[in-house]
Amino acid sequence: MSAAPSTTSALPKAAVPFLKIPEHGEPYLEGHRCSACKEVFMEARRACPKCTKIGTLKPEKLANTGKLYNFTVVHRNFPGVKVPFISAIVDLDGGGSLKGNLVDIEPDMSKLKFDMPVKVVFRDAGRQDKAGNKYLAYFFIPA
Amino acid sequence: MTNVYVVGTDMIKFGRFPERTVDDLGAEAALLALADCGLTIADMQAVYCGNLFQASAAVGQRVLKQIGQTGVPVVNTANACATGATAFREGWMAIKAGVYDLVLAVGVEQMGKGLLGGGGGKDDGIPTEGLLGSGTMPSVFAHVGLEHSRKYGTTFEQFAKVSVKNHHHSTLNPKAMYRVETPLEEVMNAEMISYPNTKLMCSVNVDGSAAAVLCSEKKAKELGLMSRAVKVRASALASDPWSKHNLAAMDFNPVTQIAAKTAYEMAGLGPDDIDLVELHDCFATAEIVHYENLGLCKDGDAGRMIDTGETALGGRIPVNVSGGLLSKGHPLGATGIANIYEITTHLRCEAGERQVEGARIGLTHVVGAGSACAVHVLEKV
Ligand SMILES: [Zn+2]
Numbered sequence: 270m271s272a273a274p275s276t277t278s279a280l281p282k283a284a285v286p287f288l289k290i291p292e293h294g295e296p297y298l299e300g301h302r303c304s305a306c307k308e309v310f311m312e313a314r315r316a317c318p319k320c321t322k323i324g325t326l327k328p329e330k331l332a333n334t335g336k337l338y339n340f341t342v343v344h345r346n347f348p349g350v351k352v353p354f355i356s357a358i359v360d361l362d363g364g365g366s367l368k369g370n371l372v373d374i375e376p377d378m379s380k381l382k383f384d385m386p387v388k389v390v391f392r393d394a395g396r397q398d399k400a401g402n403k404y405l406a407y408f409f410i411p412a
Numbered sequence: 413m414t415n416v417y418v419v420g421t422d423m424i425k426f427g428r429f430p431e432r433t434v435d436d437l438g439a440e441a442a443l444l445a446l447a448d449c450g451l452t453i454a455d456m457q458a459v460y461c462g463n464l465f466q467a468s469a470a471v472g473q474r475v476l477k478q479i480g481q482t483g484v485p486v487v488n489t490a491n492a493c494a495t496g497a498t499a500f501r502e503g504w505m506a507i508k509a510g511v512y513d514l515v516l517a518v519g520v521e522q523m524g525k526g527l528l529g530g531g532g533g534k535d536d537g538i539p540t541e542g543l544l545g546s547g548t549m550p551s552v553f554a555h556v557g558l559e560h561s562r563k564y565g566t567t568f569e570q571f572a573k574v575s576v577k578n579h580h581h582s583t584l585n586p587k588a589m590y591r592v593e594t595p596l597e598e599v600m601n602a603e604m605i606s607y608p609n610t611k612l613m614c615s616v617n618v619d620g621s622a623a624a625v626l627c628s629e630k631k632a633k634e635l636g637l638m639s640r641a642v643k644v645r646a647s648a649l650a651s652d653p654w655s656k657h658n659l660a661a662m663d664f665n666p667v668t669q670i671a672a673k674t675a676y677e678m679a680g681l682g683p684d685d686i687d688l689v690e691l692h693d694c695f696a697t698a699e700i701v702h703y704e705n706l707g708l709c710k711d712g713d714a715g716r717m718i719d720t721g722e723t724a725l726g727g728r729i730p731v732n733v734s735g736g737l738l739s740k741g742h743p744l745g746a747t748g749i750a751n752i753y754e755i756t757t758h759l760r761c762e763a764g765e766r767q768v769e770g771a772r773i774g775l776t777h778v779v780g781a782g783s784a785c786a787v788h789v790l791e792k793v
Pocket residue numbers: 303304305306307308317318319320321322325
């Protein structure tokens with residue numbers, strides 16, 4: 270196995286499985302909605318964690334807009350992780366909740382408000398795997 | 413079904429013992445608990461051992477190699493921060509079921525320093541800590557606290573007061589890792605880890621062990637052990653049910669509410685009947701939300717509770733008079749049984765300077781990421 274950069278593909282890899290990178294068109298977040306209880310989950314499951322119905326989860330493209338449900342400014346982390354940063358939990362419009370970094374805003378608690386509108390953007394993760402592959406990640410930015 | 417009693421219990425003084433082994437630490441607590449009721453390992457019909465970091469390494473059997481290989485069944489448990497409480501509960505259940513009359517439960521952990529959670533590198537893909545938010549435990553519990561702020565306006569200062577209280581309590585507990593007063597300004601000005609949790613609002617990673625001898629009513633009477641026995645009025649365990657933000661952020665509230673409700677129903681009593689509580693203050697923010705989850709106050713009233721000192725020693729319902737995980741220390745697998753030791757010591761009126769006067773009924777609570785929550789209700793005989 271070669272670790273040379275020449276083995277990397279033209280398209281970046283996705284940082285998480287629910288970030289989809291189509292060959293044509295824009296990247297998007299994929300959720301799975303339960304046809305019985307209508308709840309949305311970020312990953313596929315054999316049955317619905319909420320209502321326990323089997324085989325009811327169907328993939329769907331999630332919204333790129335949402336609201337800031339929760340946040341914290343992280344000042345201490347593992348070596349190599351740049352601090353401070355904002356860890357955010359966002360409720361997407363139409364369903365789906367996920368954690369991510371809120372960027373393009375000062376990591377200052379006084380600048381952050383519960384339920385402030387945010388947008389989902391897709392950018393280079395700034396991290397590569399051992400083979401030198403580039404990764405695309407999702408970020409939240411103030412709307 | 414028989415009543416089940418704690419007849420012997422003890423813990424080692426928590427600390428950092430890198431030169432010792434997990435089995436040696438566990439063995440010390442086991443022998444202390446056996447000596448507390450004048451029994452030996454030869455009297456035990458089964459052993460339940462809680463340990464998380466060496467879950468695949470037969471820690472319970474290794475403890476017996478230190479104190480006596482009697483050939484009895486050994487069950488090793490691993491259940492996040494409810495690991496020790498789960499071992500205790502398995503022993504309780506076996507006696508309830510009539511299988512045994514006398515069992516030993518041991519909890520032990522060797523920790524090392526540093527951040528827990530968040531995950532490191534992977535062989536495939538890239539690490540996501542600090543890229544897709546933060547999964548370290550201080551951050552997870554920062555989100556837990558700020559969710560309470562979101563709902564009720566709870567302040568940084570109110571969260572910090574939990575640390576002031578528990579550090580104060582620990583000065584009265586000779587078995588606590590730290591025994592130092594931390595004034596409010598010191599807590600709030602300590603290094604910020606994940607807002608609002610400063611370094612002094614994070615539990616201490618320590619090594620430690622605790623053990624308990626559980627006994628059926630018939631056997632306790634036969635052995636003349638009832639005078640210092642403490643009855644297990646309830647033992648409840650829950651996993652995290654579905655809730656809206658649980659998969660994105662870890663929600664420790666519903667899992668605790670279920671375990672508490674189950675325990676109160678089993679005990680046939682309510683929060684107003686509880687005289688003292690040892691709850692899972694892995695971070696200062698956690699203690700606040702668990703006041704409400706355990707029904708110690710109405711929803712939204714936890715901030716007022718810490719402001720008025722109701723949960724301090726001498727208050728209406730003292731919480732974590734041991735110093736809690738914040739100052740006594742949090743050796744994961746030992747914590748659940750150390751809580752049992754603390755409550756039992758108060759119900760026996762043997763807690764010295766930190767004694768909760770007239771304590772008759774106490775509650776223990778642990779909850780670990782994943783999630784697992786255990787609640788026990790203990791009663792003076
Ligand atoms: Zn469903």
